[in-house]
Amino acid sequence: MALKEEKQEEIHVLMVTAPSQGHINPMLRLGKRLLDKGVHVSLATTLFGGHRMLKASIITSISGPNVISGIPILFFSDGVSLDYDRSGNLDYFMETLAKTGPFNLSKLIKDYYHDAEKEAIESMAQLCPIRPVGPLVPPSLLDQNDVLDGGISMWKADETSLEWLNNQEPSSVIYVAFGSSSLLYLPAKLMEAIATALKNSNRPFLWVVKQSEFPRADGAGQLPLGFEEETKHQGLIVPWSPQTKVLAHPSIACFITHCGWNSMSETLAAGVPVIALPQWTDQPTNAKLFVDVFKVGLRLNPSPDGGIVKEELEKCIREVLSGPKSEEFKKNVVRLKQAARAAVASGGSSDRNIQLFVDEISGNLPR
Template structure:
């Protein structure tokens, strides 16, 4: 990261001068992890906006903090990256947030006193926002397994447990065994994204072949939008969490690192759309705790509350991006300001 920060500004500035010397760039939009981009933009007289891709924050306990801020963090360069990020934020003319005002009203109002933040999200595929599919210009990181949608079509509404921990998380063998045992014991249908079958306990796939489906990668937005999905066991990466919120799907949070513990705090205590799995003293979750969470999510006393809160947030997200909605207005204001400067 340090090498990129040293070489990035000069190379970006040279790229702008070499390839856009006949064209006036109206704006550069960068994410928080390339905070040096704003210096190259200012050097070339181009206004710059930061696209903030993480949530605002409620009151936190130690276990809720992003892992990079803890003494146990082994990625030393990240703390400096975060420090530089907040130091350079004052240089940006705009900070665009992948969120929406109705989701984080209190935090957004507070942050506007520090920087010109404008929520323009949720930045999710149009399928989740009840918009026309022709508007979808996204790409998939990997080739998804489309058999999952055919399988979901055969399941009852609100019956399937969807399990996915993204492309980076690597779970221990004990954790994989606990999840597998819990899924088998609940007897609920499940769709589990597992990168390689070798990560599963021996014999599990054969034992549960009539109960669940295991795939290497999923069309996540289509899966979450499917009426058979009852809940989502997730690592709480912000994008995945937003997709679940917009789909109206309650969550069981099992955060791993980075901002995921903080996002899990939002799921449970702020948005109130789910529960959190807590590892035992040995650092491993038990299958009993997972089974209890699944039972509570699908039939416990808070079940209806989770569904209701998720539905309310789904509606708010859809309204935010429609004509006149909070995010749509912010995007329009942003574009108009750029147009006036051009």
């Protein structure tokens, strides 16, 4: 046993993540779980992310040393200047990042949890070694002690959203949020369609609309003129919210989401049905998993011009909240919520795989 612990203490895991809160927090939570197994852990993200942390007073200096939840934080350049408009020049930025930040990873650790998607994980494991260790969400969503959490907030959360939710009826509020990334802002037509559908639903809504660091001339990411005033007695619009607390609130009825994996894990752990509006990267795949496999909500279908018509969103809202399949969605998401708790519990599939991963990288697995 002593030899095994000595080997684990010699191992140092470097985790590399994109500079948005939705990517950093799951990595920090994974790092905390590895720390609990006696492994040294560091996390690296870009200088752009570092300056956001500095602005949010999470760290005091880019040059460090910086430690969050016992994990040293390192920063590297993404190839462009800090004041570069990444969202407005996304293709060039991604090409530059790919050239300046290649990493040779020997293991693929995917934030799935085995009990929820056994067939997909076992199929992928035939191609490359996988240790499913999720869901990497705040412990409070899993009935665990929040002291174990390693997450940070790179944005100033508007706590008034929770106060507002306290005054709403149970299972009545439509929650709308499209992630923490500064690289993606919804087109103006789509923002208008969502706004109109929410207004026409006659249901209370909470909509997170983050402010762009580089305002777009095409109106991307901006609310329709006058919408906030017109709906001030129906809904609440905030620049940011404590999402995990919002999803866990009893007044939340459904979640209109971009389908980033962090948001999807959180809504599943909270037991909230979804309306999927994926945009890019892994989001369409995540939407298919949650809608077609997990069956915990609906996906918006694009109109012929590639947009999302307001009538389609209005239909999805009605179907998810009060349609013939609404009870099935609720039943399925509660079942998966319970599976999430079982996975991260002591001896659960996620807990076992963390230990297997540590044993593997420290050479403690039998040959």
